Amino acid sequence: xxxxxxxxxxxxxxxxxxxxxxxxxxxxxxxxxxxxxxxxxxxxxxxxxxxxxxxxxxxxxxxxxxxxxxxxxxxxxxxxxxxxxxxxxxxxxxxxxxxxxxxxxxxxxxxxxxxxxxxxxxxxxxxxxxxxxxxxxxxxxxxxxxxxxxxxxxxxxxxxxxxxxxxxxxxxxxxxxxxxxxxxxxxxxxxxxxxxxxxxxxxxxxxxxxxxxxxxxxxxxxxxxxxxxxxxxxxxxxxxxxxxxxxxxxxxxxxxxxxxxxxxxxxxxxxxxxxxxxxxxxxxxxxxxxxxxxxxxxxxxxxxxxxxxxxxxxxxxxxxxxxxxxxxxxxxxxxxxxxxxxxxxxxxxxxxxxxxxxxxxxxxxxxxxxxxxxxxxxxxxxxxxxxxxxxxxxxxxxxxxxxxxxxxxxxxxxxxxxxxxxxxxxxxxxxxxxxxxxxxxxxxxxxxxxxxxxxxxxxxxxxxxxxxxxxxxxxxxxxxxxxxxxxxxxxxxxxxxxxxxxxxxxxxxxxxxxxxxxxxxxxxxxxxxxxxxxxxxxxxxxxxxxxxxxxxxxxxxxxxxxxxxxxxxxxxxxxxxxxxxxxxxxxxxxxxxxxxxxx
Numbered sequence: 001x002x003x004x005x006x007x008x009x010x011x012x013x014x015x016x017x018x019x020x021x022x023x024x025x026x027x028x029x030x031x032x033x034x035x036x037x038x039x040x041x042x043x044x045x046x047x048x049x050x051x052x053x054x055x056x057x058x059x060x061x062x063x064x065x066x067x068x069x070x071x072x073x074x075x076x077x078x079x080x081x082x083x084x085x086x087x088x089x090x091x092x093x094x095x096x097x098x099x100x101x102x103x104x105x106x107x108x109x110x111x112x113x114x115x116x117x118x119x120x121x122x123x124x125x126x127x128x129x130x131x132x133x134x135x136x137x138x139x140x141x142x143x144x145x146x147x148x149x150x151x152x153x154x155x156x157x158x159x160x161x162x163x164x165x166x167x168x169x170x171x172x173x174x175x176x177x178x179x180x181x182x183x184x185x186x187x188x189x190x191x192x193x194x195x196x197x198x199x200x201x202x203x204x205x206x207x208x209x210x211x212x213x214x215x216x217x218x219x220x221x222x223x224x225x226x227x228x229x230x231x232x233x234x235x236x237x238x239x240x241x242x243x244x245x246x247x248x249x250x251x252x253x254x255x256x257x258x259x260x261x262x263x264x265x266x267x268x269x270x271x272x273x274x275x276x277x278x279x280x281x282x283x284x285x286x287x288x289x290x291x292x293x294x295x296x297x298x299x300x301x302x303x304x305x306x307x308x309x310x311x312x313x314x315x316x317x318x319x320x321x322x323x324x325x326x327x328x329x330x331x332x333x334x335x336x337x338x339x340x341x342x343x344x345x346x347x348x349x350x351x352x353x354x355x356x357x358x359x360x361x362x363x364x365x366x367x368x369x370x371x372x373x374x375x376x377x378x379x380x381x382x383x384x385x386x387x388x389x390x391x392x393x394x395x396x397x398x399x400x401x402x403x404x405x406x407x408x409x410x411x412x413x414x415x416x417x418x419x420x421x422x423x424x425x426x427x428x429x430x431x432x433x434x435x436x437x438x439x440x441x442x443x444x445x446x447x448x449x450x451x452x453x454x455x456x457x458x459x460x461x462x463x464x465x466x467x468x469x470x471x472x473x474x475x476x477x478x479x480x481x482x483x484x485x486x487x488x489x490x491x492x493x494x495x496x497x498x499x500x501x502x503x504x505x506x507x508x509x510x511x512x513x514x515x516x517x518x519x520x521x522x523x524x525x526x527x528x529x530x531x532x533x534x535x536x537x538x539x540x541x542x543x544x545x546x547x548x549x550x551x552x553x554x555x556x557x558x559x560x561x562x563x564x565x566x567x568x569x570x571x572x573x574x575x576x577x578x579x580x581x582x583x584x585x586x587x588x589x590x591x592x593x594x595x596x597x598x599x
Contacts, residue, residue, distance in 0.1 A: 037123030040135050046123070047139045050116045050146045055305035058102055059109035065299065065397055066311045066330075067099065068157055069472025071568050073487035074337050074465045078330065078372060080564055085330075091569045091576040095583040095595060103584055110150040111164070117147035118167045132196050138206045141197030142213040145221065148187045148194070149399070152225060155180055156476045159233060159578040160598050174590040177581075179598055181244045184229035188255070191222035195259075200270040201291035209289040211300040211396070216271050219259040220296055220405050226256035227408060231480025234577040236597040239482055253412045260409035263402070264425075271296070271402045273432050277347045284398055285309070285382035296400040303385070303394035310393045312470060313378035315356045320363035323380035325387040329356060332373045333469055334568075335560055336494040339508055341466060343529055344442060345433050350376050351469050355523055364521040367514060369546055370498075371560045375470035403429060403467055411460050419456035423447050426456075429463060485574040492565055499560040509533050512554040513540035527554060 036042040054060045070077055070089045077089040084099035095101065120143040124130050130140035147165075154161045163178035165186060195218040199207045207214040230252040232239050245251070263271055274280045274294045289298065299306075315329030316322065333352045341348035353376035357363040368374075378395065380387060387393045406425045414422035427447050434442045450456045464477055478484040497503040501510065512527035513536040526536045527544075537543060544554045553559070580595045 033119070033123040034127050037120070037127040040139075043120070043124060043128055043136065043139050046116070046120050047143050047146075050113050050120060050143060051300065053109040053113040053116075054299055055301055056104065056109045058105045060106065060299055060397070061301070061305050061392070062307055063099065064106040064110075064153060064157070065472075066307050068153075069475050070331055071488070072474040072478060072484075073491040074334055074469045074474055075331055075472070076334055076568060078332055080567055087570075088579065089331075090567060091571040091573050093571070093576050093579050095580040095586065097582070100579070101582045101584050103588075105582060107154070107582060107585055110154055111162070113150045114147055114164055115168060117143045117150070118165065121147070122167060130197065133199070135206065137197040138199065138204070141194040141218065144190050144194040145198070145213045145218050148191055148221060148225070151183060151187055152221070152228075155183060156228070156479075157579050158581060159235075161581075162593070174592045176592045177598060180233075181229070181242050181247055184225060185244075185246060187225055188222060188229065188252075191218055191225070194218045195222065200266060201296070202270060208291055210291050210295045210298045210398075211289055212291065213297065214270075214291060216263045216266065216402075216405075217297040217400055219263050220400050220402075220408075223256035223259040223405070223408050223412075224400070226252040226259075227411070228476065228480050232482035233479055234574065237575065239574050239577070249415060253415055256408060257412040257416060260405050260412065263405050264409060267402075271405075273402055273406075273428070275432075277432060278350050280398075280401070281350060281377040281379075282382050284377075285379060285395065286384050287394075287396065289396065294402045295398045296402060296405075298396035298398050301392075301394050301396055303392075304389055305392050306394050306397070307392055308397050309378045309380065309383075309387070309395045310391070312375050313380060313393075314353050314374045314376055316363060316380055317357060317359045318361060318363065320357060320361040322357075322363070323383075323387050325380070325389060325393060327393070328378075328380070329374050331470070332375055334491055334495060335370050335373060336491065336498045336505070337465075337469060338373060338528075339498065339505060339530065340494070342434075342442065344435070344438050345466065346435070347433050347466055351466075352376065354525075354528065362521065364516065365523045367512065367523065367525075367544055369559050370555050371564060377470055398471070403432075404473070407460060407464055407467065411457070414453055414456045414460065419450050419453060422456050422460070423450070426459065426463060429467060433466070479577050484577060485569075485572060488568055488573055492568055495560050495565050499555065499557045501555060507531050508555060510553045510555045512544035513537065513542070514544070515541040 036046055067085055067088055069075065077086045079086050084097050087094065087097060121140065124136060124140040124143065128136035128140065130136040160177045160180050161183065162175050163183050163186070164172070164175065166172070195215055198213055198215050198218055201207050201214040201216050206212060229242065229247045230249045232241055270292055272293050274283070280294055284295070310325065310327040311330045313328035316326050318326045338348060338352040341352070353374040355365040355367050356374070358366045406429055410422040410425035413425065427443050430443045430447065431439055450459055461481065461483070465474065468474060475484070478487055494504070498505040498508060501508055507530045509527040509532050512525055514523055514525045516522060517524050526532055526540060543552050545552045581593055586593045586595070
């Protein structure tokens with residue numbers, strides 16, 4: 001797999017223990033910085049050390065990337081039982097959540113990464129002579145960007161957080177929360193500088209892989225933060241936009257659009273959409289990290305770290321011909337999502353999988369109930385490496401795709417210049433989603449019929465769901481659009497219609513017939529498509545049947561029961577958009593932190 005070495009320089013030893021220890025020898029620390037950040041190899045090791053925290057047990061690896069993002073109008077946790085993870089999915093946000101209320105959880109790890117970044121930024125500015133196009137300039141741009149990544153994830157999880165943009169001193173050990181608007185403005189300014197310093201994807205040895213920060217990613221992250229900062233979010237008991245005029249849409253949307261256009265102008269050289277939607281995810285599972293295609297940047301994991309496939313992949317119940325790790329399937333698409341896709345949309349069957357792998361070796365595909373679908377973007381059977389770890393799969397998390405740049409461009413163009421300006425970007429996304437023979441109807445006719453800004457916005461919101469289902473991008477998008485609860489309520493209504501086969505789901509079949517292809521493991525199914533209602537009992541070996549009711553029906557009110565629909569959320573999502581600061585950090589903050597909203 002990827003050969004990543006994280007060099008933990010003694011400069012950071014204090015960050016890994018206590019603030020008091022870190023502050024014991026400021027003179028020595030300064031002397032170390034003059035040596036470290038004046039020599040490229042040492043400075044590179046320090047910047048690599050910023051990323052080391054991503055793989056820590058309860059950091060991105062086993063808490064943030066595995067817990068944040070559900071439930072939404074397209075994704076949910078499968079279990080109906082209460083647990084620390086499922087409580088968070090259902091907007092039961094307790095500061096003493098047992099998965100999160102730990103001293104080594106991602107909150108501590110990300111702030112450790114921020115402190116390392118602050119030290120690197122200070123040292124590189126003082127001793128590295130960082131200029132655009134130089135190795136030291138690249139390192140400074142990367143350090144600034146990694147800090148912005150950590151802050152952006154803390155912002156989307158918690159709203160108002162502690163702002164630290166300088167290394168800790170004895171006067172700044174304990175700080176209160178800052179208004180998120182202050183942090184957004186700092187990050188947007190920082191990323192403008194970082195974009196000047198770093199090279200385009202693949203244009204340098206230092207940007208050769210998707211694990212390295214590059215200009216396209218920095219610009220895309222800046223655009224994303226502009227949209228977040230100018231969007232809706234919960235502030236106290238109210239969901240509203242910022243009152244800061246510097247964060248108004250009329251100010252930030254032009255910035256976001258310019259960043260997107262800068263990236264789009266380099267399509268074909270430094271960025272590209274993959275040729276097919278399936279190719280995006282096969283490359284991810286095959287661990288292809290060559291820069292210059294759709295993946296703009298990835299959270300890098302070594303083989304023994306990371307739980308993305310472990311959490312989101314199509315489940316394998318036992319060690320079998322594809323994996324020694326029987327995992328996957330913690331979350332999945334809502335049952336209606338498969339039927340909301342156009343039947344000709346090639347993203348549908350990649351995104352929504354109705355089966356698990358059997359409890360046998362070799363394994364074969366087994367149908368689940370209509371209430372249990374899995375994300376098909378991540379599959380052990382697509383990997384070129386056999387996963388043997390019991391706890392980790394080592395698969396990188398794609399943090400930003402070029403497809404998001406195109407949809408951000410469409411959204412900002414629509415607001416600033418109208419639907420005609422947005423149309424080319426939406427068409428590009430849909431051309432990749434449909435076969436060329438269907439472009440006239442599914443791309444051109446569909447998009448050209450969108451005549452108003454409101455209708456184009458609605459189309460972009462819908463396209464976002466089809467493009468990013470399972471990638472845990474939807475929750476923050478719904479928050480900034482001011483649509484979190486309303487869209488989740490809409491999803492509840494869709495599931496109710498689906499189980500009763502009424503309204504938009506009146507033509508969804510009740511019965512599935514299935515056999516296996518010649519390989520003995522792959523399902524051949526009739527009855528998944530709308531309108532497939534013929535009696536196929538003579539053509540297929542099996543008919544869908546479940547042990548719990550034995551009715552032989554794929555779809556009925558008993559399959560998607562009231563309890564599961566209502567568990568999409570327990571508490572009001574719009575009143576619980578953000579996680580609290582975990583109690584262990586409040587208790588150790590010397591009275592500076594609370595979960596009370598800022599004025």
